[in-house]
Amino acid sequence: MIRETGAIQLSYPPVRPRTVRTVASITKVKNRLKRRKVVSSRKLSSELDISRTSMRQILKNDLGCRGYKKIVEPLLTDAHKAGRKKFTNWIRNNFRKEQTMKILFSDEKIFDTNGVYNSQNDRIWAVDRAEADKNGGIKQQQGFPQKVMVWLGVCSKGVTPLVILDTGTVDHVRYIKEVLPVALKYGNKVFGDDWTFQQDNAPAHKDEETQEWCRKHLPSFIPRERWPANSPDLNPLDYCIWDEFVTAIKWNKVTSKRTLIEELKRAVKKIRQEVILESCESWTVRLSNISKNSGCYLR
Template sequence: MPRNKISDIVEGRILQLLRWGYSQSLIVNILKLDGIHVSQPTVSNVKQKIGRQRNSESKIKIFRKKPSQTPSIIKKVIEKIDVKEPPTQRAIAKDLHISQSTVSNIIKNSGFTLRKKQKVQKLTSSNVMKRGQRSFKLYRRLARGRYKNFIPTDETWFYLDETSGRRKVCYIKKTDPDYDRMIIQQNTSRPKGFMVWGGVSSQGKTTLRFVTPGTKVNSNYYINNVLKPFLTKDVPRLFRKGKKLKWIFHQDSAPSHTAKETIKFLEQNKIHYITPQEWMPASPDAAPMDYSIWGHLKQQLNKTRIDSIEELKKKILYEWRKMNETRRYFSTPCIQSSTQIIDDSDKLFSMAPRFQKVVRTTRRDDTEISRCIKYSMFGFNILFWILGFMITAIGIYAWIEKDTFDNFGRLTMRGTLFFDPALVFVLVGVFMFCIGFAGCVGSLRENTCLLLFFSFALAIIFFAQLAFGTLVFIYREKVKNEGEKQLMIMIESYRDDPDLQNMIDWIQRDWLHCCGVNNYRNWESNIYFNCSSKIVGSVEACGVPASCCRAEYFHNNKQCGYGTLESSAGTHMIYTDGCLPKASQWFERHILPVAIVVVVLAVLQILGICFAQNLRNDILAQKAKWIWHAHPMMNYYRHQ
């Protein structure tokens, strides 16, 4: 179907209106008033001087040469967008005389992308310093799920003027704008309203508490009308029995909150609270009541018109009950665990900088973990691990050789179980194996749980040794008597356990050169060396073990101890002094070497504890830095 033609007179009027500066849509309306009906595309064709196409029966295809993206054009576009306040793409295209699509393609191919700016708290130098000092400690306190026991509270004002039900947007005509619609008149006089206190947690919401208008909220009012009802009603409801001691209370720095009476009340009731000195300044998103909850309530209240204070209270309570606190609270970027931060990395998280070295560019630029401490821990503990395994194997082998597993009652019959050398080897070896494994694998794999177990185990050993030494010094006479009693039991069981026999022989012959506990006659308590054994024909009756013989006689006569317990026998071939007094004399002579060994062992244990805790803190700091460097708001804090 051929297109309709317009007369030269109409085309002339269109050109005249275009020269006068009228828009295409306005030209269509002006001609319509004169009874001339033309379309806006027709006016556009006249403006672009394509009359032949307009009057032709078939559409003439017009090919426009695509503007080339020359290096100079690309450079100019990048210079215009790579600034803090870039102009629009339309303004760039108009300024450089290129199309807007060309500008868009240049931006896309140059690696730039458009993002909406996010509003954050403006940080002063004092804010940055305080955050660097407090943030990582606060993050450690509330991370890994501990934020679920966190109860942030806050107060806010609700006014009737904010609940008029008026929309904050309007529509106006372009040709006849009604500017009165765009104005919201505010009453400059004192508005009617009241203050409300509330709080949220993962366990639920607290009860809202309204402050009567005109009441002065001081420390006494805050304690009696807010804190006491909160502790007696809200806390037992939110945290059941067994969980009450785990929750953490937070309040802002209002004068009634930081007053001496309020702090004293919190400490007397043993409430775990975050002090203003621990909280980071200018962090509304770390306080969800201030950041999200109150804003949500006010937004809901503004949808309806409220005319009285009582009606406003009822509406607030209705919206508070209706609000799903779990969704509202945990959808806000408040204190979260490391896993949730990674999952919700697109949200604003103003807890940073979590540590003072937050200005590093990426997580691989430098590491918080000291390689010297890490591999020193690994090398020392792998030796400790292998040594523990070897000691355990020796103890188990000794038990197998003397059939202890088949005759276990033989050790427990006379109470010598814990004096069995093989058992001592097994227990010590297993303990060393576990500690060495935790320290070795924990340091190599950077496992904080194993490092924590390693440091706690060393701490238990250290304090157990300290307590044992203190008790021995205080009750030395009682310890001496008890030791003498246990040594007499060991003498009585001399022939029952080969390992025990070898240990006693080594003490008497090679170490202390002694015989018996107090003197050589203590061997009469052993059934094999008692003189009554002559009845059964025992050759060892009225004698002592060969380990009691002096070295010069032992090599020539293995039976030098036989008959020495008889009243008429001589004792010049055996040691007559007991092992207990000999041991006391040996420690007195070697007090300095023994003290040096004890001090060295204590220092090694303390160093092991310090190294493990230092490595563990470095690992946690490194993990926190990985999380924060992945956050899109990192660039903001680097430049503060």
């Protein structure tokens, strides 16, 4: 054939013919995914009587698919989206870039003694389950872990002192007494009398007495009617700093409420300044993206 044509053109591939990953099987899997997109490869394998190895090859190599986890995000109604766009326009019309760098963002978060870990990415590599268990492959959790609520503020200059709210509930009276003075003192220290305080629409924040305290004592603040609902993607603490904070905690040292508080106090000092600055600088970019995507949630 080479002498006659200069090439080898075979009428069939020079390998063992496929018996499972046939055109019919690939088409069957493709049609199955069209009917119901949310399904595991294991269930597909069982339903279509195809081995899991062949099923993974069909999904990845033949169909070019990858498995993605569902992402949980706030449900945004049309009213929420309109409020987010309105807030974006208000900021862009009333704040210059240098003024947005003088906003002190704030938020609360609850930590418990069970800690935080990623079940998908925190893997233990071992030859068998017994060795994996021996090398830390078991995550023990308490049925009713002790919890601690903390408040933290962040701005382009750094983070505020951590406020530990470990007992009782946090109503507007306690919020005014224990949290707002910390924010006021820190803001005046790093910015003088030219800065803006941000808080979300939690009940203690939007209470009339809280709003009145802010009007009387703070140089400027974002009032409750301005901050859009369901918008954690607009707070640097939610979209960046809390993750940095959690990573800095040595969870293996947390065995009680006391050790949890000690670790929280230690970890807040480990938050990197470059991460803080980048998260605050990107805030105006996120506002611009909200205007472009009609107020939808930002990942």
